[in-house]
Structures are given as structure tokens and as C-alpha cells.
Amino acid sequence: MNALTKQTRGPALIELEGIEKSFGSDRVLSGIDLEIRHGEIFTLLGGSGAGKSVMLKQMVGLLRPDAGRIRIGGRDVGCLPERDWIEVRKEIAYVFQGAALFDSLSVFENVAYGLREHLDLDENRIAARVAECLGAVGLEGIEARMPAELSGGMRKRVGVARAIALEPTAILYDEPTTGLDPANARRIGKLITSLRERLDVTSVVVTHDLDLCFLISDRVALLGAGHLLAVGTPTEIRASRVPEVRDFLSGDLDADGDFGSHNQGGEE
Numbered sequence: 001m002n003a004l005t006k007q008t009r010g011p012a013l014i015e016l017e018g019i020e021k022s023f024g025s026d027r028v029l030s031g032i033d034l035e036i037r038h039g040e041i042f043t044l045l046g047g048s049g050a051g052k053s054v055m056l057k058q059m060v061g062l063l064r065p066d067a068g069r070i071r072i073g074g075r076d077v078g079c080l081p082e083r084d085w086i087e088v089r090k091e092i093a094y095v096f097q098g099a100a101l102f103d104s105l106s107v108f109e110n111v112a113y114g115l116r117e118h119l120d121l122d123e124n125r126i127a128a129r130v131a132e133c134l135g136a137v138g139l140e141g142i143e144a145r146m147p148a149e150l151s152g153g154m155r156k157r158v159g160v161a162r163a164i165a166l167e168p169t170a171i172l173y174d175e176p177t178t179g180l181d182p183a184n185a186r187r188i189g190k191l192i193t194s195l196r197e198r199l200d201v202t203s204v205v206v207t208h209d210l211d212l213c214f215l216i217s218d219r220v221a222l223l224g225a226g227h228l229l230a231v232g233t234p235t236e237i238r239a240s241r242v243p244e245v246r247d248f249l250s251g252d253l254d255a256d257g258d259f260g261s262h263n264q265g266g267e268e
């Protein structure tokens with residue numbers, strides 16, 4: 001592990017070592033080494049198709065690497081059977097791109113879903129927990145609404161409320177602000193930092209929203225051409241002399257070398 005990947009916050013929570021992943025002849029990740037530490041807000045940047053979602057999905061066992069090791073809380077999760085991943089996902093919550101709520105269920109049932117799956121709580125306690133989680137994302141009292149009645153920003157926040165219901169150690173966010181207007185995007189950024197302050201949640205955020213990235217991150221990595229091109233604090237990344245990093249930050253190129261039509265999620 002090189003000097004740039006040394007950390008400053010708590011002990012390692014999620015460790016990737018030599019991760020490789022291909023789909024057919026398409027080599028997406030070619031040897032990723034990374035430590036995410038307890039309590040940090042870590043942002044993974046990269047152009048469209050760089051492999052950001054693939055990296056996140058590997059951290060919760062939704063995809064398996066072809067080679068390399070993944071440790072969570074020091075435990076090697078490489079050969080865990082699916083039933084043990086269910087336990088891991090109580091600790092490491094994954095907020096899907098697009099929030100992915102169950103459209104046929106009310107907001108209440110969406111947020112209660114994991115509680116019913118994993119915990120044996122009575123209805124009063126479920127209702128109290130749901131109310132608390134909706135309160136944490138600034139959406140008190142919308143339990144009875146259906147997802148179709150919500151704005152995009154509200155849907156994303158309900159997705160976060162569902163993720164925090166099981167009081168996870170970490171939350172992985174896939175493109176949490178894509179498709180949101182700037183005010184809602186800022187609200188999501190504040191939510192991510194407030195969850196760290198209030199619940200000491202570790203956050204891993206995949207995005208191409210540079211404003212969000214530099215607003216919230218303790219550390220940032222840029223993924224491109226199958227590698228982490230740079231890992232460091234926002235200040236270090238901004239000062240980086242790596243050409244791909246400079247190009248990405250100036251919006252000239254996606255990290256994978258393509259001209260990016262997706263930078264900033266079309267919000268500008």
C-alpha cells in the first residue's frame with residue numbers, strides 16, 4: 001500500500017487488497033488496494049463505466065471479485081456463504097442508485113422492511129424506529145405516503161432512512177445526488193455528514209458530483225482504467241499532479257478517458 005492510501009481516522013473497517021474483476025473480456029478492476037476506516041467519509045470518483053458500482057457491490061457481496069481479498073472489520077469475507085452476507089449487510093448498508101424503493105409499499109413499510117426481516121420487534125417499536133429514521137432524514141410524518149407521491153430528493157432520503165433503520169456501521173451510497181437539483185443535493189450531503197456526527201456512521205460515497213465530494217469527504221479516490229489513480233484528502237486530490245486527476249477535476253475527460261456526458265449528472 002502506498003503512502004497516499006495511509007489513513008488518519010479510526011481502525012480499518014473495509015479493506016480491499018489486489019481486487020480484480022472482469023466481465024468476459026472487459027477488465028473492469030485490475031488490482032485495487034484500499035482501506036476505508038471507521039468513521040470516515042470516503043468518496044469514490046470516476047467516469048461512467050469506470051467500475052465504481054462494481055467496487056461498492058463487492059463490499060456487500062452482491063458481486064464477487066475474480067482475485068484479491070476483502071476484509072470487513074478484520075474478517076476475510078472472500079468465501080462467505082450467502083447467508084453470512086446477510087449478516088454483513090446489517091452492518092454495511094447499501095443505498096442503491098436511484099433509491100430503489102418498493103413502489104407497492106408505503107414509506108412506512110419501506111423503512112420497516114429490514115427491521116421486519118432482521119429483528120423481532122413489536123409493532124410499537126417498529127413504528128417508533130421508523131419515525132426516528134424519517135426524522136433523521138428530515139421527513140417526519142410521511143409514513144403513509146406511497147413512493148410515487150414523493151419527489152426524487154425525498155425518495156433518496158427515504159432510501160437513506162431505510163438504510164439507517166438497522167443502525168449500520170457503514171453506509172455505501174451509489175450516486176446519492178444524481179438527478180437531484182442543487183438544493184436537494186446539498187441536503188443529501190448534509191445528511192451524510194450529520195449521520196457521521198450523530199451515529200458515527202462510516203460512509204462510502206460513489207459519485208461524479210464534485211461539489212458534493214469536496215463538501216463532505218475526508219478522503220477521495222479517483223478510479224480510472226481499472227486502477228485507483230489517486231487517493232488522498234480533498235486538498236491532496238485538488239493539488240494532484242496526476243494528469244488523469246487534473247483532467248477529471250477540470251471536467252475535460254472522464255477518468256476512463258472518454259469524453260464525459262455524465263459529469264455532474266446533468267445538473268449544471
Ligand SMILES: Nc1ncnc2c1ncn2[C@@H]1O[C@H](COP(=O)(O)OP(=O)(O)O)[C@@H](O)[C@H]1O
Binds near residue numbers: 023026046048050054
Ligand atoms: N453484472 C454485470 N455484468 C456484466 N458487466 C457488468 C456488470 N456490472 C457492471 N458491468 C460492467 O462493468 C463496467 C463498470 O460498471 P459500473 O461499476 O456499473 O460503472 P460505474 O463506474 O459507472 O458505476 C461497465 O462496463 C459495466 O458494463
Ligand SMILES: [Mg+2]
Binds near residue numbers: 052053054097174
Ligand atoms: Mg454506477
